[in-house]
Amino acid sequence: MAISQPFPATTPASRADRRRKPLRPSRVVLYAVVLFFAALFGFPLLWTLMASLKTVQETFAYPPVFFPATPQFGNYIRVLSIERIPVLLWTWNAAYITALTTLGTVITASLVGYSFARFSYRGRDALFLITLATLTLPAQVTLIPQFVLFHRLGWINTHLPLWVPAWFGGGAFGIFLMRQFFLTIPRDLDEAALIDGASYPRIFWSVLLPLLKPPIVTLAIITALATWSDYQSPIIYLNSPDKFTISVGLHFFVQSPEVGGEPLQHLLMAACVLAMIPAVIIFFAGQRYFVQGVVMSGLKG
Amino acid sequence: MGTDARVIAPARAPSHRPWLARIVGAQTAVQTHRALWGYLFALPWVLGLIFFFGGPILASLYFGFTEYAILSPPKFIGLANYDRAFNKDDLFWPSLGRTFLFTLMFVPSAIVGSLALALLLNQKLKGTTFFRTLFYIPHLIPAVALTVLWMAILQPRMGPVNAVLRALGVADPPGWLATRDTALLSVTIINVWAAVGGNTMLIFLAGLQGIPNEYYEAASIDGASAWAKFRKITLPMLSPTIFFNLVLAIIAALKVFTTAWVATQGGPSYATWFFVLHIYNEAFQNFRMGYGSALAWILAVILIAFTLIQVYASRKWVYYDGD
Numbered sequence: 001m002a003i004s005q006p007f008p009a010t011t012p013a014s015r016a017d018r019r020r021k022p023l024r025p026s027r028v029v030l031y032a033v034v035l036f037f038a039a040l041f042g043f044p045l046l047w048t049l050m051a052s053l054k055t056v057q058e059t060f061a062y063p064p065v066f067f068p069a070t071p072q073f074g075n076y077i078r079v080l081s082i083e084r085i086p087v088l089l090w091t092w093n094a095a096y097i098t099a100l101t102t103l104g105t106v107i108t109a110s111l112v113g114y115s116f117a118r119f120s121y122r123g124r125d126a127l128f129l130i131t132l133a134t135l136t137l138p139a140q141v142t143l144i145p146q147f148v149l150f151h152r153l154g155w156i157n158t159h160l161p162l163w164v165p166a167w168f169g170g171g172a173f174g175i176f177l178m179r180q181f182f183l184t185i186p187r188d189l190d191e192a193a194l195i196d197g198a199s200y201p202r203i204f205w206s207v208l209l210p211l212l213k214p215p216i217v218t219l220a221i222i223t224a225l226a227t228w229s230d231y232q233s234p235i236i237y238l239n240s241p242d243k244f245t246i247s248v249g250l251h252f253f254v255q256s257p258e259v260g261g262e263p264l265q266h267l268l269m270a271a272c273v274l275a276m277i278p279a280v281i282i283f284f285a286g287q288r289y290f291v292q293g294v295v296m297s298g299l300k301g
Numbered sequence: 302m303g304t305d306a307r308v309i310a311p312a313r314a315p316s317h318r319p320w321l322a323r324i325v326g327a328q329t330a331v332q333t334h335r336a337l338w339g340y341l342f343a344l345p346w347v348l349g350l351i352f353f354f355g356g357p358i359l360a361s362l363y364f365g366f367t368e369y370a371i372l373s374p375p376k377f378i379g380l381a382n383y384d385r386a387f388n389k390d391d392l393f394w395p396s397l398g399r400t401f402l403f404t405l406m407f408v409p410s411a412i413v414g415s416l417a418l419a420l421l422l423n424q425k426l427k428g429t430t431f432f433r434t435l436f437y438i439p440h441l442i443p444a445v446a447l448t449v450l451w452m453a454i455l456q457p458r459m460g461p462v463n464a465v466l467r468a469l470g471v472a473d474p475p476g477w478l479a480t481r482d483t484a485l486l487s488v489t490i491i492n493v494w495a496a497v498g499g500n501t502m503l504i505f506l507a508g509l510q511g512i513p514n515e516y517y518e519a520a521s522i523d524g525a526s527a528w529a530k531f532r533k534i535t536l537p538m539l540s541p542t543i544f545f546n547l548v549l550a551i552i553a554a555l556k557v558f559t560t561a562w563v564a565t566q567g568g569p570s571y572a573t574w575f576f577v578l579h580i581y582n583e584a585f586q587n588f589r590m591g592y593g594s595a596l597a598w599i600l601a602v603i604l605i606a607f608t609l610i611q612v613y614a615s616r617k618w619v620y621y622d623g624d
Contacts (some may be wrong), residue, residue: 030424034432034517037418041435041498047461048450064464112346120324127343127350138556138604140577140597144364144584144612151371168349173348200338209390229443231559236585246444251563254449269453275446283441287434293509294500 052076052269059266072266079267079274084259086142089242089272090249093159097245100163100228105170105223106216112169113178114204120192128179129210133173139232147236161232161237166223174219177293181215182208218293223288228279246275302485314352364594371590382595392571392579399485400576405553406489411550412543419505420535431508439523442498444559451491452478452564476563480520483574488561494559496553500548508542509535540619548611576600 053071062063080088116128156296169175185208193203209216231247238244241252250271257268285291313466322328325336363400365382367375384395418436422429439447454460468473477487486569516534525533536543558577561567567574567582584593 009505026303027424027426030426034421034426036433037421040438041494043461044439044454046449048453051453060459062459064459064461065468066461074459105535108345115339115342116520119335119342120326121336121339122324124343126566126588128349130350131543133347133495134350136605136608137354137358138552138597138601139341140556140580141361141594142354142357144594144597146353148360148364148590149352150370165349165353167345168353169346184344200335201344204342206517225441226592229445231443231445232581236581247440250443250445250449254452254563255318265453272446272449272460276442279443280438283437291511294503296431 004204008272018146034098044242046270048269050267052142054266054269056266059269060263073272075267076274082259082264084241084269085249085253085264085267085271086242087246087249087253087274090244091274091278093243094228094247097159097162098224101166101227102220102224104163104167106175106220108167108169108207109174109219110178111204111214112175113180113182114208116175117182118178118187130177131172143236150237156237156241157239158237159243162227162233170219170223172227174223177215177219178212185211212290214289217286217289221290222280222293225279228282244278246271250275311415342484349608361594361597364591365598366595367591368589369591369594370588375591378591381598383593384397384598385592386595391430392574395437395571396574396576397578399574400557402554403485403557403575404551407488407492407554407557408550410489410493411501411554412546414540415499415501415546416505416543418498418502419509420508422502423509425583436498437500438498439495443591445563445582446496447495448491449565451494451560455487473614475531481569481571484565488557488573489563489566491560492557496550501550504542504546505539508539512538544611544615544619551607551611553605555600555604 006167031033047066052074052075053073054065054068055072058065058068076185079085116124116131146165150156153160155161189207190203193207198207229247230245233252234245234248238248241249244252247251253264253268253271257264316326319330319333322330322333325340327333327336364375366379368381386518389571399429403574420432422436427577428433444449455462457474457476457479462476462477463474470568475483477483512535516538517530520530520534557575558581561573561575562581565573566580575598576596580593580596583589583596586591
């Protein structure tokens, strides 16, 4: 069941047997189909982008218009400066929660993965099995007692319940991923460093971690995307608008897209685009590692 | 083996081992030292398991048998919560049935659609990397932003979908998320659109690329049609991947929440009131922590049962290389 090596590059272009094919009628059909799907996925995205650049009148035009007469780039400045709808604050809240969650997950999952891969002690294998078993449990089961726990700690309507748990191992997926990669590094490296008198923390930090950049980036991207997009946890813990993350804030905005009776649907679309951009940037920054990580998680079974 | 390069000291007989070595399961002083470091590195997760998994699981089991409104201590009421769910709660069976109906619509569309996209991207067309990225973006955007986007697209009056339908001569286009008859279908469309080019497709793509090309070449020499190759080579070789994606898709579908909650708050008139929505509403809107816990366990049992059924069923149809 274990992966013993990083998954090789999976892009179709990297296949060794790539050959130039003549454009046969069947290929034309294939291109037509792929363009159809491109429109199916691209159109709603493009519509939203265009809607975010419209005036209020264009937003409510009937029949609807696709392109704004003059793109209203000012919408993006305005949406960041409405007092009742603090989009900038929500973005900052989500950004720092995402940063702390990602950091905690990467650091502690690496430590625990190191422990599972390189040390032998009583209870290790049982602990590892329990770790894998937590993957099958739906989050809904632990959500209510966790809420009670954080309520007792006085952490409701703070950001602490959203990022502190990530510093306790960061979850089974990350630990499993890191353990598998620690296992691929030859033990001789550790032993040589030990003979040179290096301590275990030093071996972890200076010898092994530099070799583990691919899984660390993978884990960081997967965690950052999930945290940035998360809605189910923040909606439970946060209840005042100045504490909201962008997802919760966007929901708050969509429920009443107006200020003092003035409709703000066009600004809602701008906020929607602003919520997507960081996710897309994170994805592009590490696309290569990310695709590998997804594929590996699919092959681990 | 856990032997350490620095160790030259002979291993002592177990009976003479110091108590600490016996506790950590080590033979020598150096091994004990090493085992203690192992515990130290695993400590964050051991605490995490206790505080965020083990403790909550036990607490949740117990809460399921209590009446608990968070401000006063839980009061033991035996099986009353489960009795209420199965026999008295008017929303329980409908929300469960609706969740299954959603799963029944979502899973086949998502799996067949993902497989079709993966097959398409595996044809070595020009611009494949671009298309793959474009297909993936819907899966990437936050669920709330996704929902807000589709609320605009499906807006009955100003939305582009109905504008196109009217242009095509549909006099009375559907109300999509706004009407009872079409809300569930609309939520399904949103979820399929977001899922079909995502991780499921990437995993299919990797699976397709793992099939040795020689099989197809041999089949070509024998004059097999494209369809025959798909039926006799691709599908069997891909069956473990299909199985994996199927399990993940079913689990995800049974937990559907955000799109329905943001788009319709479970409405109109409960048309998209799914099971997780029901749990959320009972636990965090009505603060019935005891009843919410009982509902969460019912969901957990359903999910685990589904996984087990599939693992069992997969033995009949999944082909693993080397079997």
